[in-house]
Structures are given as C-alpha cells and as structure tokens.
Amino acid sequence: MAVNVAFFLLPKSEVVWLSPRNTLRQALERMERHRYSAVPLVDDGGRYAGTLTEGDLLWFIKATPGFTFDRAERILVADVPRRLRNDPVSIYADVRDLIRLAAVQSFVPVVDDRGLFIGIVRRREIIEYCARLLFGEGGAPPAARGPATGEDRDG
Numbered sequence: 001m002a003v004n005v006a007f008f009l010l011p012k013s014e015v016v017w018l019s020p021r022n023t024l025r026q027a028l029e030r031m032e033r034h035r036y037s038a039v040p041l042v043d044d045g046g047r048y049a050g051t052l053t054e055g056d057l058l059w060f061i062k063a064t065p066g067f068t069f070d071r072a073e074r075i076l077v078a079d080v081p082r083r084l085r086n087d088p089v090s091i092y093a094d095v096r097d098l099i100r101l102a103a104v105q106s107f108v109p110v111v112d113d114r115g116l117f118i119g120i121v122r123r124r125e126i127i128e129y130c131a132r133l134l135f136g137e138g139g140a141p142p143a144a145r146g147p148a149t150g151e152d153r154d155g
C-alpha cells in the first residue's frame with residue numbers, strides 16, 4: 001500500500017496554533033490549556049511561520065529582566081526568539097521526508113503547493129501506523145501492551 005503525507009494529516013481546523021501577533025500570555029494560556037509543549041505559528045497570510053515551544057517561552061522569560069505576567073500581555077509571540085527550527089513538509093512530499101523530520105520533531109507542519117499551512121502530522125500517528133504494520137491491529141506486541149497513559153504532551 002502506498003502511503004502519502006495526506007494519510008497522516010491532522011487538518012488545520014483540528015490543530016491548536018498561534019499567530020505571531022498573539023501575546024506571550026495568550027501563548028502560555030493556550031499551551032497550558034491544551035497541554036502542548038509546542039505549537040505551530042501561522043501568519044496572517046496563512047503561511048507556516050515556525051514553531052513555538054515551552055522552552056522558547058521559558059528562555060525568553062528568564063532573559064527578560066523584571067518579567068511579569070502583566071507584561072506578558074504586551075509582548076508578541078513574534079518577539080520571542082525560537083531556539084529550534086521545525087521544518088515543514090509539502091503535502092506532496094515523499095513519506096520518507098516526513099519520517100526523517102518526525103524523527104527529530106514531535107510534529108511536522110504540512111504546507112500546500114502555495115506554501116499555506118494546512119495541518120500537521122504528529123510523530124505519534126506515524127509510530128502507531130508502523131506498529132500496526134509490525135504487530136497487527138493492537139499496535140504493539142501483546143506482552144508490551146499495558147494500560148493507556150493519557151494524552152501525549154508533545155502534541
């Protein structure tokens with residue numbers, strides 16, 4: 001069976017994302033509410049603009065003398081330096097490119113042929129798919145199955 005990027009896609013409408021024009025406080029609150037350690041950034045034109053991580057926020061707060069949460073309402077996400085680069089993949093990319101990126105990113109942003117953000121592929125779905133291929137419907141060898149552990153923090 002030939003698999004393409006679209007097979008794994010979580011569409012933008014189901015993705016928690018931020019605009020670079022959101023405030024640092026909005027970013028903190030949204031990430032906390034959804035329990036994500038990283039979220040994609042989408043600019044006003046609908047293009048993928050990077051990924052914001054908890055680490056980015058923590059390093060920014062640490063490096064900002066006199067930081068207060070009142071101030072967080074006036075700081076834009078665009079002003080927070082990002083320490084890691086999450087590369088996007090085209091919806092038409094070879095699935096090997098997707099897997100290469102998923103090996104080092106908890107999710108891979110996906111863009112269309114115009115460069116517009118259309119969703120993400122989470123590493124978890126790729127691993128679950130591979131586990132089903134290797135071990136059958138349950139996704140893991142019977143001896144390795146245990147109780148469910150809840151939602152994955154890395155999105």
